[in-house]
Amino acid sequence: MTKDQYKESIKLHELRTPLFGIQSTLEYILDQLDQLDQDMIQELLGKVLLSCKRMDNSLIKLQRWATLDKGSDEPESYLSCQKLLEKKIGSKPNFKLGVIRDFKLVFREDQLSFLLDELVENASKFHSSKEPIQVILDVNQLIILNHQNNLNPTQVFHPEPFFQINRPIREQQGLGLGLAICQAYARQNNTELTFQISKGIFRAVLKSC
Template sequence: MTMPIILVVDDEPRNFDVVEALLGYQTYELQYASSGKEALENLAMFPIALILLDVMMPTMDGIEVCTQIKANKDWAMIPIIMVTALTSKYDLARCLEAGADDFISKPVSALELKARVHSLLRIKTQYDQISELAQLQRNTIDLLRQNLEALQGNLAASFPHELNTPLNGIIGGLSLLLEEHTTMDAEERQVFLQMTYESALRLHKTTQKFLTYTKLELYLQNPERVPLHGLDGPKPSAMASIMKDIADSEKRAKDLQLVLGEAQGVISYADFTTLITELLENAFKFSSAGSPIQVVSQAIADQFVMTVTNQGRSITPEEVQKVGAFQQFNRQLYEQQGLGLGLKIVMSIITKYDGALNISTLPEGGTCIEFRLPLLQEASESHP
């Protein structure tokens, strides 16, 4: 845990030693400034948590220093304890008018100094916590504002359809079953139950995509303080298993071609699953059954490189530029409807791990999506 930094401002160097002895060097980190000018320079260099400021100093006295600090919005919330030999109410009032949070009289008592420092640092910690929460709220609002134009366009038009279509399927299927179940035979009931179930799955998938995208964007705005280099990505055998399951669900198992090396990227198992699911589902969606979908992974220098190639319709450079705007590619050519969030989710995951994404069109038709991640140097046994 980082010790709070206390700035001691006094033109008498021996007073610094006194403060150090009174507070104890193992509890706080102390910085020393012998003048008001030096104190302001220290504030620009160190994350000062509290200031012990002597009132009587030449050139720029403590009251002037306090006034300048409190006038700066970046420093205004740093608590200042004025250390003074002055005792008149007028002088003490001047200290408070300058913005001082507290004052202590010379000679300084160890017990009193520790109590006042501890109290003000506790208040400062509470203020910092509230400020961090407020910043998180501001970042969330900014994120929503940044995406508002896109949401008002393609998303605003698509979202009702994406929700209403499966919802209508669920309501319609259940209504028929409730009204006609006594006259239906077992096979008819099975058909309507299957249709209702598929509509529910589609609705669930749509909402999960939005939740995934939102969580990723919030992470990128406020990264978790967890070192990503400690993660262990899935091994090639696990990668293959994930991809085969996706191909099976799309009824395209025979079309999937895997050429996986032994390399692993620095990425969590869950994020890799989301990443490759989005890429493969797009590859299957925009290619015909019977055409190959090839996935190749290898280590190049210090990077894990994976490509997903299909021989279906190509994504144009213009469409690639619109990935971040929730663009659904050439909707008129496909019966499948979608919100175009898949590649945006892919980009957010890759950004999270400081990777890179490249989308290119093949000369003979089709699209190759390549992503690069930091290479995992030592395989972990956490996942098969």
């Protein structure tokens, strides 16, 4: 399989899998409707809803990827990165925020919201330790540290669209677009977003230029 064929298979797999789950579950409910109690129906419909959300998330990212070069709103000035993060992770018990030095950030609102949500989601999704995910504000940079066991012990990680690491084991990775979109948004807003893993710690750094 060529690299282009592999990437195409990722797209088809990530879109068709939740759709197949929705279809098969609804067919089962209709076929067994007279024999299913309300609790079972609610459980099955909950699985349908999760599949719908997964597909919707993939389609939204595909749209964002397709419109990266199109115009966006003017950047806004955020005086406190700390306040932004407190809104994103304040209610999440598996995150710990440490502030060495708060800083100002100039960024397009919609793009910044997507970027922060994606970094938080990625850290939560692949975190492999009972220790909290560390979020640190230092001089002009936001650092997110979490344990991940699906990457090589030490490497610089470059997000690649429609690519999954250890795909047979970790099929829940999605389209592989989220972090690639985040890097593109960072460049468009005169910031730098890099990723590195060392000794099992995945490090995402957003640096304000």
